[in-house]
Structures are given as C-alpha cells and as structure tokens.
Amino acid sequence: MKLLIVEDNKLLLDSLKTILETEYTVDTADNGEDGMFFAEQNIYDLIILDVMLPYVNGFDIVKQIRKEKIKTPVLFLTAKDALEDRVKGLEYGGDDYLVKPFQTPELQARIKALLRRSGSLDLDEGIKYKGIVLTGKENDVLINEVPIKLTIKQYDLLEYLIQNNGKIVTKEQIFDRIWGFDSDTTIAIVEVFIHQIRKKLEPFDFHKDIQTVRGVGYILKDY
Template sequence: MRILVIEDDQMTADYIARGMSEAGHVCDVVADGRDALFHATREQYDVMVVDRMVPGLDGLSVVKAIRAAKVKTPVIFLTSIGGVDDRVEGLEAGGDDYLVKPFAFSELLARVNALARRPPVQDQKTVLRVADLELDIVRRQVMRQGLPVDLQPREFTLLEVLMRAEGRVLTRTMLLERVWDFHFDPKTSVVETHISRLRSKIDKPFDIPLLHTVRNIGYCLHVPR
C-alpha cells in the first residue's frame, strides 16, 4: 500500500514511517497541511493517516478539502484530541476512523489494513494492470497470464510503485524514497538486487518483457512497442 502520513511531530512521523516500511508499505510523510493537501489531490494513496493539529492547514480542514475535491482515499485521524465531540467532528468531516494518541503501532497498522480491505468506492483503483500483468492491492496478489506470481512484501511494493508509474522512468533515487523510504543513498545495490529478483518473477517465465532498464537513468514498466 501507499500511505500518506500528515504529522508534524518528527519522532512520531519517523516511528510510523519506519513501522509501515517494515510492514512492506510505502509511506510519504508531510508535516504541513497545505503540502498534505497538494499531495493528497495529486497523488494516489490507499490510506491517509492524519494528525488534526498540523501547521499551515489543520488536519480537519485538509480532509474536508479533499472530500470536496472528490478524493475518496480512506482517512484515519491520529491525534491527541480525543473527546467524543472531537471524534464526531472528525468523522463528519470525512474521516473513516479515529485513533487517539498515545497509541500502539500494532493497532494503527491493523486499522490501516482494515481500511484498505473495505470494499472499494466507485472509481477507486485497487487493481493495477499493465498488459497481462495484474496486481491486486487489497488481496496482495499478483498474476500474469492468469498465473500467480509469488512476491516478497518489498518486491510487491516495488512492483506497485512501477505499475502506478506505467510508461514513466523512475530513477534509483525515486525508488529508494518510495519503496524503502531512504532519503539518502545507502551505497548498496538494494534497488538493483530487487529489480533483478522482480524481473526473474514477472518477466523471465513469459514471452514479452515488461520491466525495462533505461541505461544511466532508471527503470520503467511498459509494454514494448
């Protein structure tokens, strides 16, 4: 899954991002409500985790704005504001769930997974397709030519990122940020190793390769012409 976390407390944000990454999810973190609104309306996320008290534009206003913009991404409020009226206000603003700080990460993860398992709202994309390759985000399944493809969690996330960017080249740096949440170069071959493993599973057993290396730039998933 790809998750947007709106949280201005750095320690909390890092804690959530690290836990989600270990669970095999891609986690984008923003600390400002206006930046969050920009991301939420221009990128596709499976779930949003929103703190109500963030600078720029508070979390409640962010959720109201994305709902007005017809963004239907499930939202869980994660906040220290926990009165009954506050919870009601959050849900009426367009939130789908509400968790009060302090919290256990295991509960947050369970709630995020539960939101992702909900029946998709109309026009929300939970199944990605490129040619005969299909990735089901909710069921965590990958098929090619109707045959199951067994992927490890990180390989699944890597493929999801590549499929969402179908036809566009993603650089090594972009993949490190979106798949591993590395905002620096770890000086390892982790990207190349996972690309090689992914290619051996989704391409080598089949006739037409979909995962392509763009020399000195990055990688791209598309149907060759």
C-alpha cells in the first residue's frame, strides 16, 4: 500500500511519515504545488491532505484530481474544524475529515476504514484475484492455496496489478508506484519484473492474465 501525505508543518509531516511507514510506503510533500503533482500521478491508495498549504490549498487539489477522474480516497487532516469547512471538503471530493490535534490510533483506524471502503484492503487485510491471495503479512502469497515466494518488489507490483484489475496501468505509473520518483534505476525495470511475475504465475495458468497494452502498459484481466 502506498500513501501520500501533503502537510506543510515539517515536524508533523516527519512524525506522520515515521508512524505510517511501518505499515505502508509513504511519499510526502510540504506544499500544495508538489502535492498536486504527486496526486495527479494516480499511484496512491490514499492521500492524507492538509487544507492550508503554500501555493495550492487542499480543497483545490481535491477538486482538480476529481476533475481528472482520479478516485484515490482523500483524508483531510487540518486544524480547520468549522462545520462549513468540513462540509466544503467533503463536497469537493474528500472522503473523510480528521481535525488536529488527533490521536495516532484514530488516524490509523480512519486510514484502514478508507482503504477497506475503496477496496484496496479486504476485511482480512488481504487482497484477492481469482485463486491469488495476498495476505499482507510478510509478503505472503497463496496461489490456489499453494504458498509462493516473491521478493518485496515483485509482491508490490502484483499487489498493484490486482488492486487495479480490469484497468490499464502505464509503465510510468508502475515505475513511480514501485520504485519511486527518486529511483536511480530506469523504467525498463518494469518489463523485467512483469516477466518475473508471469513466470511465477505460469504453473497456475494465471500468467496470461497479465496482458500487455502495447505502447502503454499492462492490464490484469481474464484471458
């Protein structure tokens, strides 16, 4: 699971990253302009978004990504607790609203609730596609109830494909999601890992479900 936190309070931003990266991969931005850029990549399972940000405020970020048909759940995290602000945030396309100061367990519970609601997290905290089950525990994978060993990156890529099954994901989206914007490798690594996962799935005849969309990327769907 990959989260984006957009918060201009450096201490809070670092604290949230430290807390959440024990369970998730976390990207951060400390201003609205960078936050907008990251959010528009459409590679996150959840965005935690402050309202009062330099350059572009949180409301405008949500309005823009919703115009672009990006459905990533958004949790507003802000000191603005007036009813009209909460209503405004939800009307613009936010999914939940948590007012500062807050307790860490509440934040974690809100995150899991939004991930479950969006389908990124199943009730047993795993995700499934046909006979493939990703449990989320130490990168365990079961295929037709047979345990399969994947590397962390292989697991993350298969998870991303399953979360978006039936949808085309571009090579750029996969690269940014799995390796990150600051990676010193190249986008060619995506093809290498797709090949590796197909080999893992081949004994179970699921490898054909990872279909290449020529010149664009890949889609996971029934072959």
